[in-house]
Amino acid sequence: MCGMTQVLTIGEVATRSGVAASALRFYEERGLIESDRAGSGHRRYPRAVLRRIAFIVFAQRVGLSLDQIAGELAKLPTDRVPTGRDWSRLSGPWTELIDARIAELERLRSSLGDCIGCGCLSLARCPMANPYDRAAGHGPGPRFWLGDRP
Amino acid sequence: MCGMTQVLTIGEVATRSGVAASALRFYEERGLIESDRAGSGHRRYPRAVLRRIAFIVFAQRVGLSLDQIAGELAKLPTDRVPTGRDWSRLSGPWTELIDARIAELERLRSSLGDCIGCGCLSLARCPMANPYDRAAGHGPGPRFWLGDRP
DNA sequence: GTAGAACCTCAAGTGAACTTGAAGTCAAGC
């Protein structure tokens, strides 16, 4: 309650991070975060955990699964508190991921304008959307539209 | 197999749309699509169903749940095959949704550059990220970062 | 010293979006 403590309880971490205590325990179980224990068995977190949690929340919004996030976090050094440099190494591939996701959404938006707008949002008729249907009988359908087929 | 048939079997719809037959049955159960039945009990789909399925796949990528999509689809006229105009009425609100999602991702990307880059991706220290932690003890943490707090 | 809040573990439940399996029917080619 002091506000100047160096270690945080699970409740403090929960309110500061906006992540429920139950979720924090779950993340720990999955190896995404760690905690020290007080003599009583209560969890004690170093402040650095907040950065880790922020990273987890970020990564989820970008679309990574907890397993993928765990994989990323595993790249951080365990023998010391990660530096800004350590974190920015992790974020490199992200920029591409975010860019790709944005590009997909922009493709969707323009399909909406071009395709739904012109009345051809039909897999059967829109050649732009799905040339495979014209060839009839194979092809991935909407996936093409969504950029899954290079 | 003819390729010129006016009605499609579930297998044909599956290959043309890229959506598994089991998923199509599931969508039907959830009221997202409909089918006629052959005398045998086998499903027969009008070609127009492909447009509906495309819409479903689109909407999912944008981030809508099946329930929300069902709500959107319910706005289409049931007494006739929907026109391009009908579809574009549905897509109006989407553009905003997509824009909002893109804006969030751009916010994330720039946070990565500005915040992880400068080494302050710490909820405890970055005032840009989370002023609430300075006030200590309340506030939503990362949510602020993600734009959930207006 | 006692009430109540906050914490603990462990098991089970939730909801979304499907998939899988069992047991059977129907259609097409030879």
Next chain:
DNA sequence: GCTTGACTTCAAGTTCACTTGAGGTTCTAC
């Protein structure tokens, strides 16, 4: 006419990311 594959229903299983509940302990404040 028979095999093979595509289809049918219905119930149950799966994955993900948690939450909820039971039953018990610990901390804080008065």
